[in-house]
Amino acid sequence: MLKSMEQGLFQRYLSLLTLLLFSHTLAADPKFRFNGFGTLAITYEGSDELGFSRSYINRERNDISLLPDSIIGFQADWVINDKWDVFSQIVLEDNNKRSLDNLLAIGFLRYRASRKIDLMAGRINPNIYLLSDHKNVSHGYLWARPPIEFYAQSVIVDSVDGVGVNFKTDIAGGYTKIRSVFGRSVTEQGNRVQNTDIIASDIFSISAEWSKQNFVLFTGYTSAKVKLNAGSGFLGVANTLADTPPAILPNAQNLARRFGLNNESVSYISVGAKYDGYPFVVQAEFASSDLNWLITPPTYTGYLSIGYKINDFTPYILAAFSEPKDDVVAFNFNGDLTEINQGNEPDFQRLMNMADQIILATRIDQRTISTGIRYDWTSSLALKFQYDHVMLDSTGSVTLFPTNNNSNSLSEANVNLLHLSVNWVF
């Protein structure tokens, strides 16, 4: 087991090394460009019971750690001719599940059909929110990380294997870019949710961005069919629920279906706006997600950020929220267990606890107030400091998660985070 893990790591780094050497050789060719970005961050999470992660593909860490917010990426762009180019990007972060497939964030072949139309095939970011297509590149925005309430769940449709089209035009004196993507994606969550992978198919996404001078307006819509490729523990819970007599849990059949072992429809709709002038930089987004699925229940999310530029310093404040549309479904079952075969009660109670844990692992019901400062040291290097005050409801959080595996519920809590980082591009 350990040997195969080591072999996997060795192969991964060998591939990276090969890519870097290959890139270095080609760097002299003006048709080939190799670039990278990175964030080296120290994050402090001030709760003994909870661990922090940026999204549910990342591991939760507590106390002081270099891992939650640190990230590094490399990319290569090869222009074959005026019409064709190949773009690829790999991202190394603290993933729950480490695999070569997880490393490749973007990789597509592009055909520039005309001045206004690009066609793409491969792994594409559908850009469902304002920052979706560069949320790993901290140098490209003001904060320590994109607002977690807003961006943590959208990871399901961040890297879509399929086809896409960009259409660019001028509307009302502003530059307008419309992107549409169709395809499928697999999100590997690792141990975070009982070794489940989320498979999204029939993904259809369309977004429009209009910019003029200092203003940007954005709107996006994404729909997909999602299902879980579940581990045995998860399957056990779902199957037990499906087999549970209505006398014990009246809603059991319906709840079993909502675990998402079959295709469920999901949709996201969002609007956003940004003003980046002098001295103010203001950005806000609001989104609504809809799906009949316990794992990522329908939610309203949004944030507002205001920054004030003072030469190379930009202090800012940020407020974000995530509010589930439905009441929480929990299996804190205290009913009559006489219908269950004698001796099976502990197993049943354990499964109900596991069901709770699965639901709480991905649910977000929290608000965060943040304040921080960005300092642009050079044109390619920025320093950031951010303080977050996270207010958790008892019904769940995707970004703050019990570190004790036996714990299956959150209690209301206020958690403080501190972040100090160096962010660069090259």
Place this chain on the structure above:
Amino acid sequence: MLRTLLYKYTQLFIVVIFLSTSVAADENKLVVVVNVNSNEMALTKKQLTDIYMGRYQNFPSGGSAFPVDFPDNSRIKQTFYKLLVKQTEKRINSYWSRLLFSGSARPPHKAEGIDDVVSIVEQNEKAIAYLPVGHVSKKMRVVYRFE
């Protein structure tokens, strides 16, 4: 007599200084140039912004564009982006972080210096660059002048 001569030479000196300063100022004015064989005759400020901010990779006529930048921290580059979009070089780099790393567009080719810029524009029919007007050669065509 001596006083009159001194007065005249002082006036002459002032005129020469004024003229040379204004000529130097004119020569430092930035213009945007393409290769003389390019199909582009003139660009508007918006069309220029579209190309240098990565919105379009082609000229309005449809031909592929190869925008050229001066090296980082160059005064000419800083002046150009102030005139074009009223942004500092640091803000421009932050803006490009998004386009570059989302795969949307490539930033302009970074030349090694003014001689390199001149050489690229003279040799590459797709090239577009900004230059102090004093460096414009017969192998180039001015497509935009900053006021």
